[in-house]
Amino acid sequence: MPRQIDDTQLLDSKTRRKLEDQRRMQFRRAIEDRIESRRLNQEISDYPDLIAAAYLSSARGSRRSARQAG
Template identity: 45%
Template sequence: MARDIDGSYQPTAKSRKQQEKDHRRMEFRRAIETYSDQRQLLREIADYPDLQELTVWQASAAVSPRNAQQAH
């Protein structure tokens, strides 16, 4: 780890690139998980014709943890 005189951490170019790579990988993983969750939800509601008018975005908004926290 590279530290300045004041003790703050200054990542090297190599570690900065690795952090960016990890960040992109996590964003991609979250997108895959979201997509998978949406598809699973749509499969679950397929047996209910009155719910088939829902779009993927409406369905995902209904079960999103962020939306559940905002409702409090």
């Protein structure tokens, strides 16, 4: 069975370490974004009336901007 060659094996150690760090940071940011969005969703779900108010105010704002543009 042919062995697949990883592109990082062909790079020098400094470049390989840099790429690994970039991937690690990207993964870490994704985890932090997910945690933050879950926390915000939890806070918002405690106040469902605020969700409706935010939706209504954004809908009014988009209608106003559409009228001004037209």
